Amino acid sequence: MRFMPRLLVLISLLAGGCAIVGPDYVEVQPGVDGGWTAQMEKGLEASRPDRDVLAEWWKVLDDPVLTALEEKAVQGNLDLQTSLSRLRQARLLRGISESDLYPTLNASGVVQEERGSESLQPGAGGTEEEYYLAQFDSAWELDLFGGIRRSIEAAQAEIGAGRADVRDVLVSLMAEVAVNYIEVRTYQQRLDITWANIRTQEETYELNKSRYEAGLIDQLAEQQSLRNLETSRSLIPRLTIGLRAAKNRLAVLLGQEPGSIDELLVADKGIPQVPPKVAVGIPAEAMRRRPDIRRAERLLAAQTARIGVATAELYPKFRLLGTIGLEAITSNFFDAQSRFWGIGPGMSWNIFQGGALRLNIDLQTERQKEAMIFYKSTVLQALQEVEDALTAYAKEQMREESLQKAVAAARRTEFLARDRYDAGLTDFYNVLDAQRALLELEDELTLSRAEVASNLARLYKALGGGWEYYENLLGQMQQPEAIGNE
Secondary structure, eight states: OTTHHHHHHHHHHHHHHOOOOSOOOOOOOOOOOSOOSSOOOTTEEOSOOOHHHHHTGGGGGOOHHHHHHHHHHHHHOHHHHHHHHHHHHHHHHHHHHHHTTSOEEEEEEEEEEEEOOTTTSTTTOSOEEEEEEEEEEEEEEEOSSSHHHHHHHHHHHHHHHHHHHHHHHHHHHHHHHHHHHHHHHHHHHHHHHHHHHHHHHHHHHHHHHHHHHTTSSOHHHHHHHHHHHHHHHTHHHHHHHHHHHHHHHHHHHTTOOTTTTGGGGOSOOOOOOOOSOEEOOOHHHHHHHOHHHHHHHHHHHHHHHHHHHHHHTTSOEEEEEEEEEEEESSSOTTSGGGEEEEEEEEEEOOOOSTTHHHHHHHHHHHHHHHHHHHHHHHHHHHHHHHHHHHHHHHHHHHHHHHHHHHHHHHHHHHHHHHHHHHTTSSOHHHHHHHHHHHHHHHHHHHHHHHHHHHHHHHHHHHTTOSSHHHHHHHHHHSOTTSSOOO
C-alpha cells in the first residue's frame, strides 16, 4: 500500500492537466429577421399572438365537440404514445452513458473438488483436494479526455430532440384532428345540400311527368328532369363513402376503432366558423416556437458531441483496477491466510488501426455538417409552410365571398327559370341548367367554407401552436418527466 498515495497524486495531476477533446457546441438560432411576405388581410394581424390562445387555438372555432375530440386524441393517439416511448428510451440511454463515469464491481466464486493425475505426477498425484475461491473485481475508467462526458452530452441532446419530437407530434395531431373533424362536417353539409336539391328536382320531375301524361309537354322535358334528378341522386353514395372514411380517419387519430365516435358526430353541427381576427406575430417568434426546428437544433448538438467521442479514441485510456477475495485448497476458507488482493493502474491505447480512428472523426464531422444543413432546411421549410398558410387562409376567404354571391344569384336564377317555365315563357332547358348550376355552386361554397376553416388549422400548425396546453395534461397521464422543461 506504500505506492497508493503516489498513485492518487498521479491520477489527480492527469485529471487536472487534461481537457475535454472535441469541439464545444455553440447553440444556433434560426436567424430570421423582418416580417412576413404574405399580406396581412382578411383578419390576419402581425401582432404577437396570445400564448393561451395559441396553446388552445381550436377553441377559437367555438365548437365543443371539436374540443372534446382534441382531448380524446391526446389521451389515445398511438403516434403520440410512440413518441413518448422514444423520449423515455432517450432518457434511459443517457443513464447508460452516465454509468460509464462510475466504477464497476463484479463478483465471482468457485467451489470444486480436485484430484491430481498420477500419470502426470507420479508420487504426487491421486490425492483429492477441495478448492474454494471468492473474489470481487473492480475497474474504474478515468475520463481524462472527456470521451464519456461527450457521450453523455450527446445523450442529453438526444433527450432534447425527443422532447421536441413529442411536441411536434402534438402540433400535427391537433391540426389533423381539426382538419378531419371539419371534413366530417363538410360531408354532412354537402349531403344535406344534395338532398335538398334532390327534393326540389323530385317536385320538378313529378310536375313534368304529370304534364307529359296530360299531353301538355313532350317527353323531352320529362326525361331531362329525370336525368337531372338521377344525376343528383348518384352523388349520395359517393358523399356517404367520403363521410364514412372521414369518420374512420378521425376515430383512428383518437386511437379508437372506426365507428366508436359516431355518436359525437351527429349531423347537428355545421362547419366551424373562423374568428374575425387572427394574430400571427412575426417570423422570428414562430421559428422559435416550432418544435421541428428545436428538434433539428438538438440533433445538431448531439452530433457535435459525437465528434468529441470519436476524438477521445485517439488518446490512451487509464483505468484503476482492483481485486480482493479469498482462495483456499483446504476447508480453512475464512482464515486470514486465504485472503488476497491487488490494486493498481491500467492503461490501453489504440496506437494503430489503419487510420480508422481519424477516419471516424472525419465521418462524425461530416455528419455534423449534414445536421447543420438539415437544420437550415428545416427553418426554410417552416417559413414556406407559414407563408403558404397565410396566403391560403386569406385568399380562400375571398373565394368564399365570391361564391356566396354566385350562390345567391344561382338561387334567384333557378327561381326565375322555374317561374317562367311554369308560365310557358321558356323551355325546360333553362330550368335544368339553373338547377344543375345551383347544386354545383352550393357544393363549391360548402367546400370553400371548409377550406377556410381547415386553412386556419394549418396556419396554427405552421405557427407551432397546440403543444403548450397539453404538456401539463401529458405530465399527469405519463410519468412525472413525461415531457418536462429542458
